[in-house]
Amino acid sequence: MKRVMCIPNYSEGRDLEKVEKITECFRAKENVKLIDYQPDADHNRLVVEVIGEPEAVIDAVLESVKVASEIIDMSKHEGAHPRMGAVDVIPFVPVTEVTTEDCVGYANKVGKAIGEMGIPVYLYEDAATTLKERTLLRLERDNTKHSSTKLRKKNGNLTLVHKK
Numbered sequence: 368m369k370r371v372m373c374i375p376n377y378s379e380g381r382d383l384e385k386v387e388k389i390t391e392c393f394r395a396k397e398n399v400k401l402i403d404y405q406p407d408a409d410h411n412r413l414v415v416e417v418i419g420e421p422e423a424v425i426d427a428v429l430e431s432v433k434v435a436s437e438i439i440d441m442s443k444h445e446g447a448h449p450r451m452g453a454v455d456v457i458p459f460v461p462v463t464e465v466t467t468e469d470c471v472g473y474a475n476k477v478g479k480a481i482g483e484m485g486i487p488v489y490l491y492e493d494a495a496t497t498l499k500e501r502t503l504l505r506l507e508r509d510n511t512k513h514s515s516t517k518l519r520k521k522n523g524n525l526t527l528v529h530k531k
Contacts, residue, residue, distance in 0.1 A: 370462040371421045371473065372402075373428055376455040377413040377435050380406040385438050386413055392431035398423035412455070418462060421473055428457060429480050436486055452486070467493060 379385045386406045390413075393401040399419035406413045415431075417424060432454050439453035457477060459470040474494035482488045490496055 369421055369464045369469075370418055371424055371465050371470065372416065372418045372460040372462050373424050373457065374414065374416050374460070375428055375431065375457045377415070377431075377439065378411065378453050378455055379435070379439050380410055380412045381408045388434055388438060389413060389431050390415060392434055393417050393427045396423055396427040396430075399427045421465065421469070424459075425473055425477055428477055432457075432481055432486070433484065436484065454481075470494075 377389055379389065383406065386404070390401060390404050393399055393415065396419075399417055402416040402418055404413060404415045417427065419427075435453040457474070459473045461467060461470055471494045474490060478488040478490050478494070
């Protein structure tokens with residue numbers, strides 16, 4: 368049975384009501400197991416770890432992106448960690464009967480769907496397309512440096528999707 372791990376990061380770690388709304392997207396999904404989630408108030412960041420059947424994980428991730436983009440206001444966000452959007456990164460990791468290439472495909476599928484929501488997306492690392500040479504650190508640095516430019520669109524929500 369195919370299994371993939373996904374570790375999305377959200378720019379919310381202080382408002383536990385918002386944390387619960389985001390994590391509920393994973394709890395309520397069949398064939399997805401919420402392994403762990405850790406809100407961090409200092410960094411104002413939520414790291415979620417899920418494992419499951421790839422399509423079910425993708426569906427849950429997309430639902431969580433929709434929820435996060437509606438409830439997280441990046442114009443008021445403060446925290447110690449660099450961030451690029453309401454959903455910061457969405458790494459996919461192969462677990463069982465899944466390859467790196469499969470994870471790149473999942474990242475591309477998720478990136479396309481998020482883009483269709485009107486949220487800017489950068490694919491990086493193995494999933495990078497036109498930004499193949501750009502690393503996460505470089506994207507974060509560029510976004511921080513140019514935060515008032517077109518990198519921040521749709522209420523500041525920018526999502527990075529990749530295969531770890």
